[in-house]
Amino acid sequence: MATSADANPLLSSQKSSDSGLQAVLHPLVLLTISDYITRHALRDQAGPIVGALIGLQHGREITIEHAFECATLPKDGDIILNADWFGRRLDQMKQIHKSPQLDLVGWYTVLPKSGPTPSILPIHNYLLAEHNESSLLLAFHSDEAVDHSVGSKLPLTIYESNYEVDEPRAGDQGEDKEMRDGEPPLKLKFRELPYSVETGEAEMISMDFVARGAGSATVVEPRELNQPGKDTKGKQPEGRAEEEVGEHILSRDDEEMIAALTAKANAVKMLQSRINLLTTYLERLPPSYLSTSNSPRVEGQASDGPHTTPSHTILRSIQALANRLSLLVPSNTEAFEEEMLSEANDVHLMGLLNNVMQSMTEARGVGKKFSVVEGAKNHTRKVDNVMVVDRGSFLQGPGDLNV
Template structure:
């Protein structure tokens, strides 16, 4: 804290209720570590700077992915962002991460534990002016990478938010503020509290990367150890094999051309999906096995409990055989996990299978009753439609019968006109 208070860029004000809540994802940490490793191995000069993309929902901010930025020297000789390259790379990341939509929420660089230094202000101001109003700063501390705090689980980084404060220039500042005069503002940084947000998929991927790095280191070490022995044997065999290499390559090429391709060895898209699914499940099982082994090792190091032996004290002392003290919160979590195991794998499998069969029978019975009800309703509707059709047919038959009766004796169209109509011809006939 003394170093932080002596830094003029660090604000002494405490975080307010409007300060954001930050969730940091492991992919950002992996990207920062990769950038530092590449920068060191390539012996590059200049700062390590990168952008962090995430999502913001009110005061909740997530930092999910990151990428390294390209830098250049401006007219004043200061290190600045390459705006054209940075903007294009940012748009590419936005196109990739559309569901959910990610945008720049901050940036990262290297710095001491005492806080940000003045040379980072041009980059911070540029990001604030062009991309986001108040970007967060993730400051990684390389000197603390191998400290005791890091070994205990604390990450060697600090998260800051930027705030604008008025620079005091005299006793009349308050009056000038009342008069509406424009005051000079300076940027300061205030430390934020963050949490690590890790999903199951990220945990598996991070563990896989860590295991791969360890294997690569082991292979590299073994290769370096075996290099002197292999070199002497290769020198002896080089002279004898040099003349035969050209002929062997020609023969191998001819064999490859003549050999038909075995289609059974080519993986289809479905095979690739199944293989990736099995690989993910295998990694998940390995991680679960390591976690169970860790829990068992932790429980083995604990002293005997008073629950098994009432003569033991409630808070046993730590000794050489049992170096870890009792942590009741961890023990409660383990107990809760064991209580949930009965739900996942019930001890009485016969009763569980019987209950499952009964529930399945109930579901099938309800489905059968529903189908019967639907069939009865359909039959009733069919009968109703059939009665309407029969009634219509009977009406048509009745109409046809009435029409034939009305046309009887109509051969002479003037029958009723001559007999009952009172025509002149009728008077003559009668």
């Protein structure tokens, strides 16, 4: 913390555990921030990314439940909030979230990993003076969001602010220090807060909807613009037009299947990464931990590269995990295979019954069509016979005179 405080003068030199304050973050806030950043980048919008955070405060615990974007204005080279717009928007959000009553707990923006910059001070000072004297700052690190890895930490940092004495460094003035009368000036400092992620029942529905949408997402190429010299008066064939329109349309069953397969694939990737981590940890143990009395030690084995510090707690956990693997294998393999075969036969039987029912439905449809065709043919024969009889009644007899 001291190194970061020396690099960034806005960071506090105190530890985050001194205040006892803790933040609880909800996933809807992350979805709102990511959606705002994505729209801001795709539309090439100018200006900073600024939004407000609303939630509850219970003692030394602050919950961040919702977020909304804010309008900003330039003033004297700085960026400030549009006070009138922000006041109306905050009142609307308070009316929407009345049970429980939510209030402003902080704001968010995009910052580098090094910490806050002087450009955020006008907005933060305004929120401290007008709305909440203990407003938090959520800094989203967009660079880390691009280069993230599976199971890594969220690309954000939550800060609390307080006024501290700006003491000079020991090496700035040497042994001789200047004596000043009065109290030393106070400056605004930011201190990193520990946070945890908490998900509610309503948020699980939103997360499931987002997961389904991400599972069925496809890359759509941009539509080509009509060239000046290209003739577009001719009509395209009907079949080709329908094929182009329905190329990226998926049914609901396909979307659910893709979402389920995507979730399983992500789970397998996570499991594989954890297995690789355990394997790497065991391979980098010192040779004394790898060699046993029964297995001969190969010369030069596990001696190259740095070794990890052995942890008996981790080794016991790995041993317990390996011992539990035998419980997953059924004791009676033959009975297990028979049960699996019976389940497979039931599935195939249900599939055959489904095919038979579909065939019966199709045969019934063919029978209905055949009866309609035969009825039309019989009706045509009757009409022809009636016309022949009527035509014979007008024929002249052998004794009739043709005038």
